[in-house]
Amino acid sequence: MKVILFWTIGASILVTLYSKDTFSGAPVRVLVNQQATLFRNVSSCENAQFRWILPTEATIAKCQKQICAIKDVFLEKFQFKDNNLVLKSAKYSDWGTYECNCKSIITFVKWDVVVALDVSVKELENITLLCYAKDAKDVTWFHNDARILQSKNDGSTVADKVFQNRVSLKEGAFKDGNLSLTLLDVSRKDVGLYLCRVNDETAEGYPYAHMLHVNDNRSSPEGQKADFVLMMVSVPINIVFALIIVFLSVKLYKNNRIISQSTSTTSRTSQPVEESERNPSENVHMLALPVDESQSAQTCAQPVQESKTDLKSSSTQPF
Incomplete structure (x- = not known):
């Protein structure tokens, strides 16, 4: 047994x-x-x-x-x-x-x-992830289950080598109960879940978790590369559009010139007729001869001379 x-x-x-x-x-x-x-x-x-x-x-x-x-x-x-x-x-x-x-x-x-809060930041910018706790003896920050910062109320702080000189707490953090984490020069590698735990990781701060999203920043090398690629794609397209505009402009200019020449020729051909019809008195005035006023007065003053036939007929008596 x-x-x-x-x-x-x-x-x-x-x-x-x-x-x-x-x-x-x-x-x-x-x-x-x-x-x-x-x-x-x-x-x-x-x-x-x-x-x-x-x-x-x-x-x-x-x-x-x-x-x-x-x-x-x-x-x-x-x-x-x-x-x-x-x-x-x-x-x-x-x-x-x-x-x-x-x-x-x-x-x-x-x-x-x-339950994580969604927060966003652009590359190379700074961000502060909020966390508060009352009478906390220490705080530990995690990034995707890896410890990145451990700090105690006596002032001792240990940071992960990947985040060293990039993560910190504000001065007087434990006194104020503000254990928020400041992250400098954010990069795409910093994307993920951040957790705040206190008192030997036995309790949670408030808020407890943050889900960090990193957006593109045009000033970053990746952003500059994207701008260069966009420029290389857009340049040929702009050249094609410019050539099309030039071609259409030249064609329109030629058409307008032909129409202008045709209109000018037509106007020159019809001008004399139009002038004669429009101002006939001017043509007559131009062809009229000068008149001697003295001769004209004499002519008007001369009596009309009767013809012999009229005299004879006037002396004849009726039957």
Whole structure:
């Protein structure tokens, strides 16, 4: 009996140790409303059971002879996809600890559902990510699960070499409760999730998470390269348009010149006729001879001389 009891205790210790090895102390962070994989290669175990153990206890799915099925109550939340157990869209209430039991080997996964604020900045500019905490002894800033800054209220600060001389807290941060992180000369490598935790990473600052987006800046080398490419593409197009405009202008000028010459010829041909019709009195005046006023008066004063025929006829008496 002692031997059996010894082996039972030993086996329990081994299982416990193995379970501890498979337990991930650091939580798996997933953004709210995003899809996330809970367990991978689920069919590798012939018989398996997947459970949610904290803060509630419930069986999510089971696999028997490598055929897996999800419980009805979790059909809207989970699915098997590409041999993985997947959470369709993470909600804030999905945080907690999950387990996979495969042949009495239990694997734990702790999930932290993060609600992150979206912030944007242009390349090479500076940005401050807000975080506040009351009576904090220390603060740790993470970038995509990597620690980039650790600072204590005694003034000691350690920064990651990638972010060294680029990240800092304001003076008197712990006194004011303002543990906001200032990031200088932002680049595309800085894109991602930033988290603020305090008191040996046991508590969260407020706000806790930021999702940083970096936009193009035309003053950056990448922006200058994009401008150069755009210029190289637009120059040929502008030249073609200029040639088309010149061609149309020349053609229009020639057409206008032909029309002008035709109009001039027509006007010269019709001018004499138009002048004679328009001012006939001027032509008559130009052809009239000068008149001697004395001769004209004499002529008008001469009596009309009667003809002989008229005299004879006047002396003849009627019958």
